[in-house]
């Protein structure tokens with residue numbers, strides 16, 4: 001565990017819409033690019049995640065790559081609270097695809113449609129086709145390593 005925890009990653013909030021139309025999401029460090037052509041990205045999500053049914057319902061997700069200083073948001077999205085999104089800014093992607101976009105708190109975001117789900121131990125590997133995205137060039141992403149949030 002300490003070995004994997006050493007590997008530095010960004011901090012991503014994966015979002016989707018539940019069958020009730022409300023936003024769902026969780027904090028993940030297991031997110032990376034897979035392919036350029038076509039553009040694919042993956043996230044690994046625990047089988048116990050309450051966000052998984054929302055990803056299935058949405059048939060996609062949005063990966064919000066958090067900006068530096070968003071520790072509080074990362075911690076909140078890593079809870080099991082049912083009202084995680086209360087007071088948090090989000091918007092629907094223009095395309096209507098993927099999950100909620102949290103532009104104000106993100107350095108960048110990728111809107112994905114679900115391409116493949118692969119069972120891997122106690123997680124699912126979700127492979128998404130990136131259909132839309134955006135980035136804020138002046139905004140630094142947040143880094144997570146050895147269980148600490150760090151600026152870039």
Ligand SMILES: Cc1cc2nc3c(=O)[nH]c(=O)nc-3n(C[C@H](O)[C@H](O)[C@H](O)COP(=O)(O)O)c2cc1C
Nearest residue numbers: 026027028029030044045046049050051078079080
């Ligand atoms: C920095 C950080 C990284 C995390 N990375 C992952 C991850 O890659 N995959 C995962 O399934 N959970 C990860 N978690 C844990 C989930 O965020 C946590 O279990 C959350 O409560 C799940 O919420 P949900 O059940 O509402 O989906 C991470 C938590 C933190 C704080």
